[in-house]
Amino acid sequence: MNIVVCAKVVPLSSVTIQIDPATKRMVRKDVSQELDPQAAKAVEEALRLTEKQGGSVTVVVMGGDDATIGIRGALAMGATAAIHLSDPALAGSDALGTAKALAAAIRKEPFDLVICATESSDSYTGLVPGQLAQLLGVPPLTFATSLTVEGRTVTIKRQSEGGYDVVTSELPVLVTVTTGINEPRYPTLKGIMGAKKKEIRKYTAADLGLGPAEIGESGAREKVLTVGRPPARPAGTVIKDEGQGGKQIADFLANLKLI
Amino acid sequence: MEKFRGVDYYGIEDLLSEEERMVRDAIRDWVEVEFLPLVTQHHRAGTFPVELIPKLGELGVFGATLKGYGCAGLNSVAYGLIMQELERGDSGLRSCASVQSGLVMYPIYAYGSEAQKEAWLPRLARGEKVGCFGLTEPDHGSDPGGMKTRARRRGDAYVLSGTKLWITNGSIADVAVVWAKEDDGEIYGYLVEKGTPGYSTLDISGKFSMRASITSELSLQDCQIPLENKLPDVKGLKGPLGCLAQARYGIAWGAVGAAMACYDWALQYAQQRIQFGKPIASFQLVQQKLVWMITEITKAQLLALQLGRLKDQGRARPQQVSMAKMNNVHIALETARMARDIMGAAGIVDEHPVIRHMINLETVKTYEGTHDIHTLIIGRDITGTDAFGV
Numbered sequence: 001m002n003i004v005v006c007a008k009v010v011p012l013s014s015v016t017i018q019i020d021p022a023t024k025r026m027v028r029k030d031v032s033q034e035l036d037p038q039a040a041k042a043v044e045e046a047l048r049l050t051e052k053q054g055g056s057v058t059v060v061v062m063g064g065d066d067a068t069i070g071i072r073g074a075l076a077m078g079a080t081a082a083i084h085l086s087d088p089a090l091a092g093s094d095a096l097g098t099a100k101a102l103a104a105a106i107r108k109e110p111f112d113l114v115i116c117a118t119e120s121s122d123s124y125t126g127l128v129p130g131q132l133a134q135l136l137g138v139p140p141l142t143f144a145t146s147l148t149v150e151g152r153t154v155t156i157k158r159q160s161e162g163g164y165d166v167v168t169s170e171l172p173v174l175v176t177v178t179t180g181i182n183e184p185r186y187p188t189l190k191g192i193m194g195a196k197k198k199e200i201r202k203y204t205a206a207d208l209g210l211g212p213a214e215i216g217e218s219g220a221r222e223k224v225l226t227v228g229r230p231p232a233r234p235a236g237t238v239i240k241d242e243g244q245g246g247k248q249i250a251d252f253l254a255n256l257k258l259i
Numbered sequence: 260m261e262k263f264r265g266v267d268y269y270g271i272e273d274l275l276s277e278e279e280r281m282v283r284d285a286i287r288d289w290v291e292v293e294f295l296p297l298v299t300q301h302h303r304a305g306t307f308p309v310e311l312i313p314k315l316g317e318l319g320v321f322g323a324t325l326k327g328y329g330c331a332g333l334n335s336v337a338y339g340l341i342m343q344e345l346e347r348g349d350s351g352l353r354s355c356a357s358v359q360s361g362l363v364m365y366p367i368y369a370y371g372s373e374a375q376k377e378a379w380l381p382r383l384a385r386g387e388k389v390g391c392f393g394l395t396e397p398d399h400g401s402d403p404g405g406m407k408t409r410a411r412r413r414g415d416a417y418v419l420s421g422t423k424l425w426i427t428n429g430s431i432a433d434v435a436v437v438w439a440k441e442d443d444g445e446i447y448g449y450l451v452e453k454g455t456p457g458y459s460t461l462d463i464s465g466k467f468s469m470r471a472s473i474t475s476e477l478s479l480q481d482c483q484i485p486l487e488n489k490l491p492d493v494k495g496l497k498g499p500l501g502c503l504a505q506a507r508y509g510i511a512w513g514a515v516g517a518a519m520a521c522y523d524w525a526l527q528y529a530q531q532r533i534q535f536g537k538p539i540a541s542f543q544l545v546q547q548k549l550v551w552m553i554t555e556i557t558k559a560q561l562l563a564l565q566l567g568r569l570k571d572q573g574r575a576r577p578q579q580v581s582m583a584k585m586n587n588v589h590i591a592l593e594t595a596r597m598a599r600d601i602m603g604a605a606g607i608v609d610e611h612p613v614i615r616h617m618i619n620l621e622t623v624k625t626y627e628g629t630h631d632i633h634t635l636i637i638g639r640d641i642t643g644t645d646a647f648g649v
Contacts, residue, residue, distance in 0.1 A: 012284075014264045072277060188318050189319030
């Protein structure tokens with residue numbers, strides 16, 4: 001089974017993200033990057049499947065030159081190969097532009113299954129996977145809390161408000177995985193040493209057959225109008241225990257219909 | 260407090276390769292998730308989380324610079340960064356890895372027979388087996404050449420007699436690398452397996468420092484081992500000293516990790532702690548301490564890094580290793596003490612990592628060549644005059 005994992009390389013979780021007020025984009029230059037912890041879960045799920053059933057895991061990443069460290073991170077975990085979509089023309093792409101670039105790269109690969117995180121942990125739009133499935137012409141199976149493949153049949157448990165739905169489909173298919181699906185492995189030191197020997201193919205926009213009408217800032221139909229801080233939280237209610245504290249908390253929760 | 264953010268005031272990150280940064284980040288994450296939640300309870304109980312040893316093996320930490328035998332084959336800088344991150348967790352964790360790698364796997368790799376390497380290195384690398392290193396004795400610490408432990412040939416065996424003290428991992432070790440003198444007055448290395456009649460261990464209790472680490476006494480009473488358990492390729496004090504140069508190199512990096520942990524914690528604390536209506540970080544005396552800490556940490560990082568580069572070029576001299584061990588542990592201990600001071604009363608409780616690092620570093624200052632002994636090693640090197648009386 002050939003699995004493609006779409007991954008993003010994001011600022012390290014310990015970095016305080018800054019927004020460039022001019023471009024309204026996240027500042028990525030000179031910021032330490034890593035494989036998105038959400039994407040690491042997609043990589044982990046792919047590795048578990050191929051360890052059981054054989055096959056390959058190809059990681060596709062769109063990002064600048066400094067994304068290599070995150071790509072190597074996925075290879076160090078055990079991915080077979082990686083594709084890096086790197087071109088200044090891709091900078092400023094909106095979700096659809098990103099999906100078009102990923103789709104163009106994935107179409108060059110033989111694939112049975114595409115796995116994505118539900119959303120990235122830097123911008124959290126969660127738009128790309130659905131668009132990508134549409135462009136690839138495969139069904140999207142979203143919010144998977146578990147993923148199994150028997151023969152050509154994919155089964156997921158789809159997280160829902162009250163529990164989960166079981167959803168199945170025939171391959172090829174795109175699956176988005178949730179945070180809770182697994183705990184990704186740590187890259188081993190031998191894995192890190194081996195990663196530099198693995199292939200990272202680089203594609204430019206031209207290699208993907210995409211032009212300024214579809215990708216980059218010029219192709220983006222989403223526009224960020226303003227960037228602001230979330231409103232400050234209202235002050236909480238402080239209950240002092242003067243003998244009735246427990247009851248007051250219970251009443252408070254009952255008012256909110258939580259108990 | 261926020262998660263550890265790393266300490267890099269001078270863009271030293273740029274001097275690291277991508278691979279070196281990945282190694283550091285992998286170990287940093289591992290320590291954060293797998294080790295730090297356990298350390299306080301182990302420190303209180305005076306125990307080491309032995310269940311982590313195979314996990315460290317799986318990551319590839321043990322013998323990480325060795326080639327073959329299931330080892331990762333990293334360069335010295337990547338290895339140093341591993342030690343830094345482990346000791347950011349606790350000196351006991353770094354000690355466990357240092358001993359296994361620098362003091363057990365290294366002598367087997369460098370001085371052992373092919374059979375010894377095949378028998379031990381892959382299992383030690385995986386963390387399935389644990390090793391310890393027996394050099395120091397009750398009456399011979401800084402002066403190992405005066406050791407009393409003896410090895411005598413008796414038929415098809417060597418018979419070892421003596422006592423080794425302050426042995427990290429002693430009681431959990433499956434194999435001990437024991438240094439002993441033969442009748443020719445020369446020191447040789449021997450592999451003593453757990454369970455060998457005449458070999459026993461006793462843990463040292465009552466430690467106020469390095470509590471999350473196992474420290475033992477090894478007793479060898481007419482302990483008979485096969486002839487093939489002698490390390491064939493080394494003779495004299497240079498055998499154990501060669502191992503110690505490896506381990507001291509790791510300590511030079513590890514101490515930086517402990518200092519980084521204390522500095523990061525104290526800085527965050529000083530920014531959050533309000534006295535006289537403002538954060539204590541705004542007071543000149545607190546700033547002076549923090550500035551001393553970051554300056555010394557930066558110098559120590561550069562000292563360790565350049566030592567690693569020299570080591571990878573085969574140009575590092577033992578005296579240079581001494582300087583890095585001596586300086587970096589010294590500034591780490593001072594950093595920990597200042598961090599403790601900045602934190603006031605909060606600095607003495609184990610809710611914060613600072614006091615644990617501080618008391619651990621008292622051990623680190625002493626073991627693997629005391630601060631004073633390293634001073635004399637460098638003194639002899641630059642003056643050409645021996646101040647040891649050796």
